[in-house]
Amino acid sequence: MQQVANLQSLLSGQDSTHAGNYFVSNYPPFSVWNEADVASATERLQRPGNPRTPLGLYIHLPFCRKRCDFCYFRVYTDKNHSEIEAYLDAVVSEASLLSEQGFLAGRTLDFIYIGGGTPSYLSGRQLTRLMKGLRAALPWDAPSEVAFECEPGTLSERKLKVILDFGVNRLSLGVENFDDDILAGNNRAHRSMEVYRAWEWVERVGFEQVNLDLIAGMIGETDAKWSRSVAETARLAPDAVTVYQMEIPFNTTIYREMREGGSTTAPVADWPTKRRWTREAFEALESKGYTVGSAYTAVRDSSKIRFVYRDQLWDGADMLALGVSAFGYLDGVHYQNQPHMQPYMDAVGSGQLPVSRALPITAQEAMIRQFVLKLKLGRLEAEPFRRRFGVDVTSRWADELSLFQEHGLLSFDKERIELTREGLLHVDRLLHAFFLPEHATIRYA
């Protein structure tokens, strides 16, 4: 009964936007990863990995022109040229350290995600130097996907050609909104003109896949402005559109200002409004032929568009972390690199892997991790869980699933679970119901 009561409170959760994380990006939560387990990651790296498990690489490039008021990533806006060059050298040195680990023996990289911060903040020359160094150090032969994040105002046609030439086949543009007052009011560095200008170059240079990010619920958003941003997005017709619902984690400028002003409610739309805006965006894109492929994405041609990083990671792939604060996963061991620049630089400078916290997970936690991440796709098959973990997920969570079904959030039978659109729009809130009791109420950050 206690469990059902917990679920009821989960469903009736707060409508207004309070500070804290919404997006569930991993399991168990980061707050239980710890320093005492660092050796489990560094030791796991020394032993051979499973050659049948796909291997990915996440590279964190933490520099931005400005810090957006809503941003919760590790970013720096104050680093000068030589500090950036020193960081790039450290990333290449870290790659060399990784390449000596037994975990990589006989394996090649299947997918690469270059994220940040703003990878496109680097100059064409810096990017070329970095990529040459990384390719020489790592088994970077023919990854099926190389994804690269850009802030539109940092691009030029020449830089885009450099990015294409080192094999990027999924370019992602952080547009967020087309309204200049909203962009300014959230301390975004670019304006809509820079998006349109960059878009021409992106089309001319020609990438296999281009994704455009939007955020539902920026400060100053209105129904009319949101509809216009969605219409402009549809007009540009990128291969994929990602719509995030605005969350206000504790390390954002917005939260700092809330605290200073003594407010507990964020100055952004409430959750029902953000869900409605996301629903409207999905419906507008569907009317133009897009398909909704997860809680956050719509794709123009679902037979062609893949997102290997997401799909492999959510399916339990290994992932090496490169750079300050980067996250990785090694055959059942989560880990994160030093979250601050100086300790990161010091560790790499002294020839050590810069791992700062880790968590070896149990088979049960690995199963839950895969279950909650895959639910974000909106549909889930039970058979792979039986095969891989010996667990019948629809029986194990029959009470939770039945309650969500009664609320119109999903339907399920023995073999599959299918979220309704309403369920998909709520999904990150629902996932906590499947966590182990000791993680269910943990602060997520």
Ligand SMILES: C[S@@+](CC[C@H](N)C(=O)[O-])C[C@H]1O[C@@H](n2cnc3c(N)ncnc32)[C@H](O)[C@@H]1O
């Ligand atoms: C690393 S950024 C993308 C690249 C580049 N830094 C940029 O912003 O253009 C990743 C994405 O996270 C999303 N994001 C950042 N903070 C967010 C927040 N508080 N709530 C929802 N989405 C957020 C934005 O859509 C952003 O494009």
Ligand code: SF4
């Ligand atoms: S540009 Fe991207 S990474 Fe940089 S502060 Fe803004 S949202 Fe964060």
